[in-house]
Amino acid sequence: MYRLAGHASSPFGALIGELTLERLPFYRRKDMILYTDTPDRGCMGYLAVITAAEPEDRFHLPHMLGNVSPEAASKLKQGDILSVSGTGEAAVLWDQGSRQNSLLLTEACNCRCLMCPQPPRRHDPALPAAALRVLDLLKGKRVESICITGGEPALPKEDFIGILRRCAGEHPNAEVNVLTNAKPFSDASFAGEAALAAPKKAVFCASLHSDLPQVHDAVVGKPGSYDLTNEGVYNLAVRRVPLEIRHVIVRRNHDRLLEFARHLYRYFPFCAHYAFMSMETCGLAAENLDEIYVEPNDYRDGLRAAVLAMSKRGLPVSVYNTPLCLCHEDIRPFARRSISAWKNVYLEQCGRCAAKASCCGFFSTSVKLSGQIEPLAAA
Numbered sequence: 123m124y125r126l127a128g129h130a131s132s133p134f135g136a137l138i139g140e141l142t143l144e145r146l147p148f149y150r151r152k153d154m155i156l157y158t159d160t161p162d163r164g165c166m167g168y169l170a171v172i173t174a175a176e177p178e179d180r181f182h183l184p185h186m187l188g189n190v191s192p193e194a195a196s197k198l199k200q201g202d203i204l205s206v207s208g209t210g211e212a213a214v215l216w217d218q219g220s221r222q223n224s225l226l227l228t229e230a231c232n233c234r235c236l237m238c239p240q241p242p243r244r245h246d247p248a249l250p251a252a253a254l255r256v257l258d259l260l261k262g263k264r265v266e267s268i269c270i271t272g273g274e275p276a277l278p279k280e281d282f283i284g285i286l287r288r289c290a291g292e293h294p295n296a297e298v299n300v301l302t303n304a305k306p307f308s309d310a311s312f313a314g315e316a317a318l319a320a321p322k323k324a325v326f327c328a329s330l331h332s333d334l335p336q337v338h339d340a341v342v343g344k345p346g347s348y349d350l351t352n353e354g355v356y357n358l359a360v361r362r363v364p365l366e367i368r369h370v371i372v373r374r375n376h377d378r379l380l381e382f383a384r385h386l387y388r389y390f391p392f393c394a395h396y397a398f399m400s401m402e403t404c405g406l407a408a409e410n411l412d413e414i415y416v417e418p419n420d421y422r423d424g425l426r427a428a429v430l431a432m433s434k435r436g437l438p439v440s441v442y443n444t445p446l447c448l449c450h451e452d453i454r455p456f457a458r459r460s461i462s463a464w465k466n467v468y469l470e471q472c473g474r475c476a477a478k479a480s481c482c483g484f485f486s487t488s489v490k491l492s493g494q495i496e497p498l499a500a501a
């Protein structure tokens with residue numbers, strides 16, 4: 123999530139609105155946040171104002187976030203949906219024009235993965251409320267894709283089902299990805315509710331990190347998770363919910379990628395898609411770095427074997443978050459530009475690489491980037 127810092131005109135609670143860079147007629151201002159260099163009387167009626175100027179606390183002016191760096195503000199776009207708060211922060215909740223927007227339903231989780239980029243926290247009901255407000259502001263607009271995420275987004279059950287229903291009703295043609303550990307769907311009746319509420323183009327992306335229960339449970343930090351995730355996936359599958367299996371590669375599972383691919387073929391051949399993912403090393407991943415980090419070059423051969431084995435069997439497979447130069451040439455067509463634009467960076471050597479335009483690069487949020495990259499020559 124892209125964030126900006128500044129100084130608030132006064133303490134005020136979070137306000138969520140749509141950004142405009144142009145002044146609008148008074149009757150269109152109620153839900154709009156204006157970005158302006160000149161926070162004058164003409165700002166009346168907007169939900170809030172963001173400015174590089176000094177913030178003003180006047181009764182006739184909206185709440186204001188001032189002293190924002192013009193460079194940070196230059197990344198904002200007309201139509202972005204922002205949250206602005208009196209703590210002096212603004213965050214882009216919906217990036218207009220991006221296909222990688224998420225609705226964050228909770229930061230609570232029923233796992234504690236060694237490589238979780240976003241350490242689980244106590245549930246804050248303000249998060250599903252913010253997601254609903256974003257959906258209010260998106261009503262009637264063209265939305266191509268929505269990612270529903272957490273924590274574990276299905277933990278606040280009612281909110282989760284409500285959001286699925288709203289996505290289905292208001293954006294019936296959007297691709298909706300639900301990022302889940304699938305444990306909540308081990309409850310068959312809840313899986314049934316989710317299946318009924320799910321938009322027609324929804325895919326539930328379930329994380330499974332090993333074919334061995336003890337390895338999966340050690341990676342996700344909760345005994346019994348392997349069985350619950352398996353049950354959840356099967357409960358969704360029998361209700362015809364499209365599924366993806368996501369496998370994050372860490373030190374504990376990196377040497378069994380081919381075995382894992384065979385396991386998928388044997389026990390989960392019904393999924394719509396499968397993804398092998400390199401890690402984003404922030405959050406718990408940064409804290410546990412010594413325990414979990416593995417260089418992509420150390421699993422390069424295993425990744426190749428797994429991807430080719432699955433592809434030969436007709437299973438649609440992708441590689442996420444892994445630079446092209448760290449993949450064998452014959453699996454590069456499976457590697458995707460999977461990193462969200464706002465946190466996607468390249469290293470200095472990448473400037474000399476012929477494949478940069480199709481390479482995922484790196485997470486700017488990672489504390490550890492592979493030092494083993496090698497610019498590729500033009501084919």
Ligand code: SF4
Nearest residue numbers: 231233234235238273
């Ligand atoms: S990685 Fe996902 S499943 Fe694991 S603790 Fe974090 S939010 Fe939960």
Ligand code: SF4
Nearest residue numbers: 445447472475481497
């Ligand atoms: S050198 Fe950089 S741009 Fe080229 S493949 Fe490697 S990581 Fe990607």
